[in-house]
Amino acid sequence: MSDREFGFEIDVPVRNEWENVALLVTSVQNCFNAMFSDVEGSQTVAMVTGELLENAIKYGIWTGTDQHLRLRVRGRSKKAFVTVENPAGPAEVADLRRTLQWMDGHENAEAAFRARLLAIAQTADPDVSKLGIVRVAYQGRAVIKAEFVEPVLRVTAEVEL
Amino acid sequence: MSAAAENSAMIRLHFETIEHMNSSTITAIIQIVQEARARGITLEIVFDATKNWQKLSFEALAVFVKDDGLLRLVGERVS
Numbered sequence: 001m002s003d004r005e006f007g008f009e010i011d012v013p014v015r016n017e018w019e020n021v022a023l024l025v026t027s028v029q030n031c032f033n034a035m036f037s038d039v040e041g042s043q044t045v046a047m048v049t050g051e052l053l054e055n056a057i058k059y060g061i062w063t064g065t066d067q068h069l070r071l072r073v074r075g076r077s078k079k080a081f082v083t084v085e086n087p088a089g090p091a092e093v094a095d096l097r098r099t100l101q102w103m104d105g106h107e108n109a110e111a112a113f114r115a116r117l118l119a120i121a122q123t124a125d126p127d128v129s130k131l132g133i134v135r136v137a138y139q140g141r142a143v144i145k146a147e148f149v150e151p152v153l154r155v156t157a158e159v160e161l
Numbered sequence: 162m163s164a165a166a167e168n169s170a171m172i173r174l175h176f177e178t179i180e181h182m183n184s185s186t187i188t189a190i191i192q193i194v195q196e197a198r199a200r201g202i203t204l205e206i207v208f209d210a211t212k213n214w215q216k217l218s219f220e221a222l223a224v225f226v227k228d229d230g231l232l233r234l235v236g237e238r239v240s
Contacts, residue, residue, distance in 0.1 A: 025181060040213050043180075047214060050183055114224045121191050121225065132184040139217045 008035055009074040016057050016067050016086075025050040028073055036077050041161040045080050048140040048157045049073060051132035052084040059095070060086035061151070080159045082142075088153035096146050096155070099130045103137055113138035162196060171203035176215065177237060187218060194222070198231050210236030 010031065014020050029046035033039065049071065056069045069086040106112035116134045133155075136142050142157040165172050174193070176182070190206070197204040208219040219234055226232050 022181075043212070043214050046181065050181070054183060054185075110221070114221050117187070117191060117221060117224055120188055121195055129184070129188055131187060135184050135187070138221075139214055 006035060007074070007076050008032075009072070011072045011074075012070070013068045014053070014071050016060060016062055016069055018054075018057060021050055021053045021057070024053060024071060032080075038077070038161065041077075041080075044140055044159060044161065045073065045082065048080075048082045048136050048142060048159055051136050052082055052155055052157060055132050055155070056084045056086035056153075059088065059092050060153075061089050061092065062087070064151075075159075075161075078161050080161060081156055082159060083154060083156040085152050085154045087151045088148065089151070090148075093146065093148045093153055095130075096133070096153070099133055100144060100146065103134060109134070109138040109141070162193075162200060162202065165197075165202045166200045171205060172197060173205040173207060175207045176219070177207060177209040179215075182214075182218065190222070191225070194225050194232055198225075198227075198229070201231070203231050203233070205233040205235055207235045207237055209238070211238050 008031070010028065014024060025046045028049045029042045032042035032045050036042070053071060060069060064087060066087070069084060072083040074081050103109065103112040106115060113134050116131050120129055120131065133144065136157050137144055140157055140159050142159045145156045147154045162172070164170070194204060206219060206222065208215045210216045216236060219236065222234055226234065
């Protein structure tokens with residue numbers, strides 16, 4: 001049976017604790033490796049997972065009783081979808097959409113990534129970074145979509161492997 | 162960094178064996194690049210160019226390479 005006949009899906013609630021990011025990144029990478037023996041692909045999916053989870057924890061609104069986000073990783077050998085859901089407000093969503101629009105204003109994701117590196121070097125403001133989402137687009141070769149159904153922000157990265 | 166400046170030494174950072182790095186690490190590396198340049202210290206960043214994620218991450222730092230030679234990006238093959 002070839003790899004192409006397999007699909008995969010991971011769908012888990014995750015407590016919004018930083019240490020869970022590394023646990024899940026490793027889990028996703030190991031799972032992917034076990035299925036496809038694709039080291040580059042597994043590293044890419046793991047990186048995308050880590051960046052989206054970190055963004056969710058960092059920018060999510062965690063004042064309610066529910067302290068969980070949701071991670072869903074699914075796909076096949078040539079394409080993966082990494083989705084992270086977290087509680088958010090209109091301001092956080094607008095901020096994310098501004099970053100996505102800023103990326104769209106560049107020739108490609110690599111140009112956006114390099115421009116972001118230069119921007120980071122020119123400021124001490126940590127909010128200027130937003131490098132994670134740009135990295136997902138560049139190194140993950142990912143198309144990123146953001147959906148907001150208040151109060152949940154769902155960010156999906158479609159990753160070509 | 163201070164010791165390197167006082168002794169006119171260069172700093173070499175090795176990343177070849179690292180399996181994961183997040184974007185905050187990249188931001189920290191940029192700060193190191195900036196500080197080293199401000200102090201006139203030569204900084205060499207060594208990475209494994211056979212790992213695609215390392216190649217993509219570190220080669221992008223070429224935006225900080227200038228004619229002053231204070232930043233070197235070295236992609237090595239690690240077996």
